[in-house]
Amino acid sequence: MKNIPQKVAHRYLRHDKKFPHVWCPGCGIGTILGDFLRAVYSSGIKKDDIVMVSGIGCSGRMPVYVDFNTLHTTHGRAIAFATGIKFSEPRLKVVVITGDGDAAAIGGNHLIHAARRNIDLTVIIINNNIYGMTGGQASPTTPLGDYATTAPYGSIEPKFDLCDLAESAGASFVARTTAYHTVEARQIFEAALNKKGCSVVETIAQCPVSYGKMNNQTSAIEMLKWQKKHTIPVKQYRKLDTEKKQGKLVRGILVDKDRKEFTARYDELVAQFNKKKDSSESEKRSEEKKHDETKEKAKKEKQEKK
Amino acid sequence: MSTDRANIDRDKPVLLQGNEAVALGALDAGLEFFGGYPITPSSEIAEILSQEMPKSGNKFIQMEDELSSMASIIGASLTGKKSMTATSGPGFSLMQENIGYGMMTEVPCVVVNVQRGGPSTGLPTKPSQGDLMQARWGTHGDHPSITLYPDSVQEAYELTIRAFNLAEKYRTPVFLFLDEMIGHMRESVHLPKKKDLEIINRINPTVPPEWYKHFKNNPKYISPLASYGQGYRFHVTGLTHDEKGFPTNKKEEIQAKMDKLKKKITNNLDDLIQVEAFHMDDAEVAVFAAGLVARSAKEAVIRAREQNQKIGLVRPLTIWPFPDNEVERMLSSTQMTLIAEMNQGQLINEVKRVTYYGEHAKYIKLQRYDGTLITPEDILQRISEVL
Numbered sequence: 001m002k003n004i005p006q007k008v009a010h011r012y013l014r015h016d017k018k019f020p021h022v023w024c025p026g027c028g029i030g031t032i033l034g035d036f037l038r039a040v041y042s043s044g045i046k047k048d049d050i051v052m053v054s055g056i057g058c059s060g061r062m063p064v065y066v067d068f069n070t071l072h073t074t075h076g077r078a079i080a081f082a083t084g085i086k087f088s089e090p091r092l093k094v095v096v097i098t099g100d101g102d103a104a105a106i107g108g109n110h111l112i113h114a115a116r117r118n119i120d121l122t123v124i125i126i127n128n129n130i131y132g133m134t135g136g137q138a139s140p141t142t143p144l145g146d147y148a149t150t151a152p153y154g155s156i157e158p159k160f161d162l163c164d165l166a167e168s169a170g171a172s173f174v175a176r177t178t179a180y181h182t183v184e185a186r187q188i189f190e191a192a193l194n195k196k197g198c199s200v201v202e203t204i205a206q207c208p209v210s211y212g213k214m215n216n217q218t219s220a221i222e223m224l225k226w227q228k229k230h231t232i233p234v235k236q237y238r239k240l241d242t243e244k245k246q247g248k249l250v251r252g253i254l255v256d257k258d259r260k261e262f263t264a265r266y267d268e269l270v271a272q273f274n275k276k277k278d279s280s281e282s283e284k285r286s287e288e289k290k291h292d293e294t295k296e297k298a299k300k301e302k303q304e305k306k
Numbered sequence: 307m308s309t310d311r312a313n314i315d316r317d318k319p320v321l322l323q324g325n326e327a328v329a330l331g332a333l334d335a336g337l338e339f340f341g342g343y344p345i346t347p348s349s350e351i352a353e354i355l356s357q358e359m360p361k362s363g364n365k366f367i368q369m370e371d372e373l374s375s376m377a378s379i380i381g382a383s384l385t386g387k388k389s390m391t392a393t394s395g396p397g398f399s400l401m402q403e404n405i406g407y408g409m410m411t412e413v414p415c416v417v418v419n420v421q422r423g424g425p426s427t428g429l430p431t432k433p434s435q436g437d438l439m440q441a442r443w444g445t446h447g448d449h450p451s452i453t454l455y456p457d458s459v460q461e462a463y464e465l466t467i468r469a470f471n472l473a474e475k476y477r478t479p480v481f482l483f484l485d486e487m488i489g490h491m492r493e494s495v496h497l498p499k500k501k502d503l504e505i506i507n508r509i510n511p512t513v514p515p516e517w518y519k520h521f522k523n524n525p526k527y528i529s530p531l532a533s534y535g536q537g538y539r540f541h542v543t544g545l546t547h548d549e550k551g552f553p554t555n556k557k558e559e560i561q562a563k564m565d566k567l568k569k570k571i572t573n574n575l576d577d578l579i580q581v582e583a584f585h586m587d588d589a590e591v592a593v594f595a596a597g598l599v600a601r602s603a604k605e606a607v608i609r610a611r612e613q614n615q616k617i618g619l620v621r622p623l624t625i626w627p628f629p630d631n632e633v634e635r636m637l638s639s640t641q642m643t644l645i646a647e648m649n650q651g652q653l654i655n656e657v658k659r660v661t662y663y664g665e666h667a668k669y670i671k672l673q674r675y676d677g678t679l680i681t682p683e684d685i686l687q688r689i690s691e692v693l
Binding site for chain 1: 338339341360361363365367369370371373374377378379380381382383384385386387389403404407534535536537538539540541542543544545550552553
């Protein structure tokens, strides 16, 4: 494990960008950004080789602050833009920063298809259980019964388990962490960056402003404590019986399997044609050679006759 | 499906379908990335490219929908690749948000719309010219539009190459519109030799990364375009942005950005606009038509001329930006203009707008939206009714 110097995250920020950032006091996104930048540092990937792509919402504002190749796209489509980037230039490390509304509602289709293709993207879903930027509307991960500005009587819809979704769609790396567990988050981000294939990391973040105001949780500290108390490391979790799992979230690397990656598959297809081309060219060459040989032979014979 | 498209004999004409001509034109223009989604009547373009592109190491992907198709080609273009998608009406509607994104972020790419009848699912296999205004105003907000509209399979090939050239030159998505019948029609096409093609590529920055501004304004309003991974590390956002690409709320910067989008088109109309005038020198009656309807109109003009009727044709190959000056000039000496289109009246209002102050302001319309082509007979009959 590489030693992480203090303030290493500052090396990755854009100093010509107009700070301060847009995030509210107590928001979890800043912590997660710090964890991610430390993971980039310890992974050793160069700034020039990273493309950070985001969608719309609070998380969507992250790329503007960081000194990578950055793309802030339309709502829900970050993974689709990222697919174009990764497929056209596979040497680039493409990271998608997205939120729960962005990835699970409007962009849900792209999430499952990226996982199905197993294209080499690092998808970090910052899940704060709410639409923060637009003022606290219910999202597909708002827990049943919780309040939102569009669920004033409590949400009557069950929530998505994003990790289960990514796993069943075929992602080769799936993990869950939180804004509280910063060391674990960094380690998971690094593992995700190093994984060849579609990596999906759900990161639980507190939103004391938009979510908290509707659900009597206006203290960021209390929400962070909740993350500590209500999540269980995966090894421990898997030993628990169903009853004890109630109300708890599993945390850590949930899936890490080897599955052929999409751009590698395409390269294999291209290589098939190159092989055919090579063999047909070498055939041609050998034919030409034969032709030349017979020509020379005839020439020699002619000369001999003379 | 075993055509060896890479080795077509370019010394003699070949029989091609319109969609096939678009695919070949794209490959000749240097297409490197295609992201698309199946839809009638455009699917042959994707099918042919799925066969051809892997052979040369270029990238073909069938995306999960049209929204992601449009997104993927913008992403690919930002890595420096010439990219394209092809669709039809319903898919074109789904692409509109990211088309606006491409315009705002000034990313070159080509979007082909093989038009079918609408609204909604409409008439998947029948021709219509119902999307012409959508090409101009389909995505929200003020935005530029370059839309090319061929009338034959030969021209479909040529305008595909031109669409790529304009996209690269002006850093913007460019639309190529086909009528369903042109997409599916087979005609004899003469393919030029590859060395004779004029191919334009985007301007790359020459300044060091620390000086680079992705949207730097200049007298031509067209900024050099770096690619991801080259060391420039620029920011791209659909939010209104400053020259560096960072979001802005300053009125001067907003105005400058919006002017840049507009003026890179309006300052280059001579380069962008192509209009054909056919027998217009002494024409008393002009037919104004585009796409496949112009083919019928041309035939009608030829037959009318045989009867010594002084009829001519004005045909825009560029429908957006609309050729205001050219159309006004061409129609200025005619007594009457017949605007023929396969819709309920879209380009007619543009013709009226640009000729409003003229003495010749007499318009008749021929509009057909029953899923059938306007024929030469339709046009001749309509003219005889009013003459």
